[in-house]
Amino acid sequence: MTDKSTKIIPLADLRYASRVPTVPARFLAPTGLLGDTLGRPLRDLRISVTDRCNFRCNYCMPSEIFDKNYTFLPQSSLLSFEEISRLAKIFVAHGVEKIRLTGGEPLLRKNLEVLIGMLARLQTPAGKPLDITLTTNGSLLARKARSLKDAGLQRVTVSLDALDDAIFRRMNDVDFPVADVLKGIDAAQQAGLAPLKINMVVKRGTNDDQILPMARHFRHSGAVLRFIEYMDVGATNGWRMDEVLPSSQVIERLRAEFALVAIDPNHSGETAERWHYLDGGGEVGVISSVTHAFCGECNRARLSTEGKLFLCLFASQGHDLRALLRSQHDDEQIAAAIGLIWQARSDRYSELRAGLPPDASPASAAKRVEMSYIGG
Numbered sequence: 379m380t381d382k383s384t385k386i387i388p389l390a391d392l393r394y395a396s397r398v399p400t401v402p403a404r405f406l407a408p409t410g411l412l413g414d415t416l417g418r419p420l421r422d423l424r425i426s427v428t429d430r431c432n433f434r435c436n437y438c439m440p441s442e443i444f445d446k447n448y449t450f451l452p453q454s455s456l457l458s459f460e461e462i463s464r465l466a467k468i469f470v471a472h473g474v475e476k477i478r479l480t481g482g483e484p485l486l487r488k489n490l491e492v493l494i495g496m497l498a499r500l501q502t503p504a505g506k507p508l509d510i511t512l513t514t515n516g517s518l519l520a521r522k523a524r525s526l527k528d529a530g531l532q533r534v535t536v537s538l539d540a541l542d543d544a545i546f547r548r549m550n551d552v553d554f555p556v557a558d559v560l561k562g563i564d565a566a567q568q569a570g571l572a573p574l575k576i577n578m579v580v581k582r583g584t585n586d587d588q589i590l591p592m593a594r595h596f597r598h599s600g601a602v603l604r605f606i607e608y609m610d611v612g613a614t615n616g617w618r619m620d621e622v623l624p625s626s627q628v629i630e631r632l633r634a635e636f637a638l639v640a641i642d643p644n645h646s647g648e649t650a651e652r653w654h655y656l657d658g659g660g661e662v663g664v665i666s667s668v669t670h671a672f673c674g675e676c677n678r679a680r681l682s683t684e685g686k687l688f689l690c691l692f693a694s695q696g697h698d699l700r701a702l703l704r705s706q707h708d709d710e711q712i713a714a715a716i717g718l719i720w721q722a723r724s725d726r727y728s729e730l731r732a733g734l735p736p737d738a739s740p741a742s743a744a745k746r747v748e749m750s751y752i753g754g
């Protein structure tokens with residue numbers, strides 16, 4: 379059951395719109411100092427391990443499109459764990475320090491702990507362990523938290539869009555109870571997956587009345603709650619600017635009840651603006667891709683579950699690394715190809731969108747890749 383006012387646009391099947399990267403004849407070994415055309419380094423790799431999900435959140439995977447007739451990717455086209463960890467090793471040589479596992483819903487991928495174990499053995503050129511995290515809808519977390527931690531996962535981000543059970547069930551559109559996600563969050567905390575982050579996508583008129591109940595619930599819990607502006611990701615969610623609640627208004631609502639102080643980002647490229655509750659209630663944040671673009675420091679690359687490299691969440695074209703993997707190119711050659719791709723990167727969609735009238739989108743909008751395919 380979704381709010382029928384949102385117009386759903388048929389999906390232009392994008393999974394196959396990509397190009398096979400060029401492997402330069404001569405190349406240098408990775409230095410970890412790769413920069414794109416805006417001088418942004420490559421530090422954060424998001425790996426989608428499945429295009430499937432057991433939720434149908436309207437802003438990401440509307441059930442009208444991702445229905446029982448939708449054909450998900452066959453197992454044979456997915457990267458194997460060996461292929462994923464081989465690519466991850468190459469990206470680490472280029473400077474990646476953080477790997478986020480995403481989906482769809484990553485915990486639907488069988489034996490994910492095996493992949494986490496493989497990634498946890500990787501080290502940066504300086505000999506440091508990677509920061510390995512995962513974004514989940516929390517539906518399977520109560521069962522999996524301990525084994526994920528034991529496999530080497532350090533922390534987790536849970537997407538939770540409401541505390542009110544009726545609103546939550548309406549937003550996930552599969553009638554999934556909020557209580558089970560809260561149990562998953564507890565299990566993650568007990569397993570020591572920390573810091574634990576909670577992401578709430580705020581859609582004006584749908585769940586913005588949940589901002590204060592969520593803040594009251596997660597204050598003093600040790601979890602960091604972040605409010606995300608509803609984004610025009612993909613080409614199917616019927617995004618409208620008047621359904622965006624700017625982060626400035628979210629902070630205003632919080633400040634009406636709590637004393638807050640702004641704090642510095644943890645590191646360059648961090649997407650969240652951070653605040654502390656003055657009474658020691660912990661941290662809360664906002665992620666403002668629509669009203670306060672952060673492309674200037676964007677050091678993120680995304681790998682689809684089939685091995686296509688996307689350089690922006692709003693990209694419309696990928697680079698088929700699987701083709702190189704499965705055509706006997708060696709790691710040096712693949713590293714050189716990735717280096718060329720990143721060096722030519724100029725993506726800054728949110729900045730471009732910000733310069734356009736409301737509801738208008740940059741030219742490539744119609745062919746944007748789906749978030750459920752490359753992860754948030």
Ligand code: SF4
Nearest residue numbers: 673676690691725728
């Ligand atoms: S819009 Fe693209 S370039 Fe800008 S922050 Fe998001 S992913 Fe990075």
